[in-house]
Amino acid sequence: MFEGLLEGIGMEPAAKETEDSVLFQSFWDIPTSLKCPVVGLGISDEEGRRILKKCGRRIKALAPWEVHRDIMEEVGSGTAVARRVDAVLKRKFADALDKVKALPEKELLPLLKAAIANGEAAEALYCVAMRKNLAVDVLVSVVGEAHMMGHTTATDLLEARKKEVKSAGKVKELTESLDTERRERRRLGRELQAMADEVRELRQALSKQAEASVVAPEVRSEPKAASVDSDALRQERDKRKERERERDALVRESRKIEREKRKLKIRILELESENKALGDEVMSLAIGRPAPSFGSLPCEGRGCSTCPEMETCSRRILMVGGLSRMEPHYRRVAEAKGLGFEYHDGTMSGGRKCLEKQVSRCDMVVCPVTCNSHNACRSVKKLCSKHNKEIRFLPTSSISALTGVLLDMPA
Template sequence: MTPMLHHKFSLSPSPIPAEAWMPSEVRFLSVWEIPQMMKCPLMGTCLSIEDHQRLLKKAGICTRRMSPPALHEAVMTHIEGPTKAARRIDAFFRKNFESQALPWLHASEPEIRKLWDQGLENGDIERPLYIIACRSNISSALQFHAFGILHMLGHTAKRDLMECRRTITKLENALASEGENLRKIQREQVEERKRMQGEMGLLQEHLRALSHAPSLSSEKKESPRETLDLLNERVRRLKEKNQALTERIRKLEAERENQRRSLEPLETRPGAGPSPMTFLVPDAVPWNTSVSENSPPPLMDKRILVVGGRPCMRARYRDAVESAGGHFEYHDGCIHGGKQTLESRVRRSDLVLCPVNCNSHGACGLVKEICRKHGKCLRMLDSFSCSAIASALSKAAAPSSPESENTHSPPLIAGNRFSAMAP
């Protein structure tokens, strides 16, 4: 291990005569008495980081915030002399190594060197290192040899440690990549399993359907001639159906033409011929024959609301109302968008006409409810034709008695507001 910068020693032993360094009595030196060169290798090899911290703490030194290099530095500082920490460390060494080293106290240096070499081979170098560092009669050449080997072991161990860490990092990255690939494969397997389960379910359904279907082997196989006959028969039936549909279309077109011709007199405008009221109401008398030119129209500018009926006949409804002297309002009876529009038109109308044969039950019920709520007069008509509209207008404009109203007119909602109206 590399010594601290404050450790002052010479890397090459000076030639000292044997009589100068050989003591009179052979013993194991205390840690503050050993050569400075051997202190750092001895402390770093024989003391773990926990031993550093525990021995300094027993000596009263706070080690809470010390890092491993700081702990080693503190140990090296306190073993310079016989301090309290140095005595604790020396007691630790004598307790753990002196009893094992006593048999080698008087051994020769070749024997100790052989013990050192064996320790390097089997990894047990604490005892021979303690003997070399602490025995009082060990030569500086052997100590320098042990120091050099430990110094180079520090470099080699550092290089091997970094190489191991690089290898571990590569293995961890490869493991992470393999784990991601494994998770991807697992997701693909789950999706494939779901897909196969779905296909298996479809195949099972198909198998059940085939098991319930009649067996094809029991049926007589049809020849190509029989198949052609079946197709010809199908074509013949389709042709007959097509002829029937064509005949029905012709009849409907003829009926539509007859209806159009029957409605042609209604297209005549006022001033260009007889009034529409003349054709729609046979008993009606033209307005200009019974009322003077200065008198107001029979409906007296009342607002008439027609709910439902045929939207294509809206223009004819308008002509009938306006020719009778009223203002025309129309609502198609559609209440899917809400009743606000219908209610606002009923509120500003004086008479509401509702054909029941061209309105839904919901629309008819809603019209009755709104007219009852706002006190409006309502006539429910049996037909959506222009003649029904004109008849209702003539009865609304003409004075009537309660008996006639109850006998001939449809029911009124909220009273007949035109009963008191006289021309």
């Protein structure tokens, strides 16, 4: 009844365990049905590519599943690839192997179940699979747990994809809301400027009114002839009172406008704070984790284009085209992924020499087909072919389009 699960295994009676020594086998000798999950959990895509490269394989055009396939084709016996995989796993999980040496066989399955429940199944599955001479019932249970863990992982992955789609919709809504807030801020700025101009005009009128009120007493202080008509004096007093009322009205209006101006300044500060929060939330949703601040970027916050260690950076991406004002946000997305970033706005008036230098020192080039020149698109395509660089054309110049490309690029 165990032929399907234990295919290719030479079963022997379980060895009696002692407290002094528990023997482990080489990776290529473990049951065939456990090799795939152990490699999938224990060997990352980057480590698998490194192993294949050291064994003389071409890995540049391989997808992650192709890397996994090539490794699995070589671990049936003690090949160079299998020995390197064995060495990497033993080095990575050495501490875990030491901890489970003294465990009796009956405790291995509960250990694996507890590790799967805690999300730490990689080292537990490896330690159990490496034990020699496991009893048939224990080995079948281990294979069954590994098999069902794959189903659970696939279900969780599909649920995560659904959440990702919902998050993309939320990003779109937040982006639209951010654009609305920006338009509102610009409108309030125009209103504030108009009110400032009005206040300036009122102050000028108030200053002229004050000068006129100073001249009036001087005229009245001059000696008056006895024959001055009383009606003229009354009219003068009435004019003076009218001017005073106009001045008081201007003062009240000026104070009212000053209050409105202060309120608008406070509102603008609030909108700027809300815009920053919305921008951070959009960036967090786009890259799938909290966005790093500009002051917390690697290399002491310096941009990659000015970093003295730029030439020794392991992974670097060049973006040609897009919105120039969005360059800081493009950079934050790339550096949050752990990548170096360079930018070229797509202007070819300076020739291809500068662009060619940037292409030659980058690992991948992304080129939005919108917000870009046809000459830049053609030139970067030829340069990537010349220098054997990977190029990705983006349908838009949005942050989400750039993020989608970087998700498939190992850091």
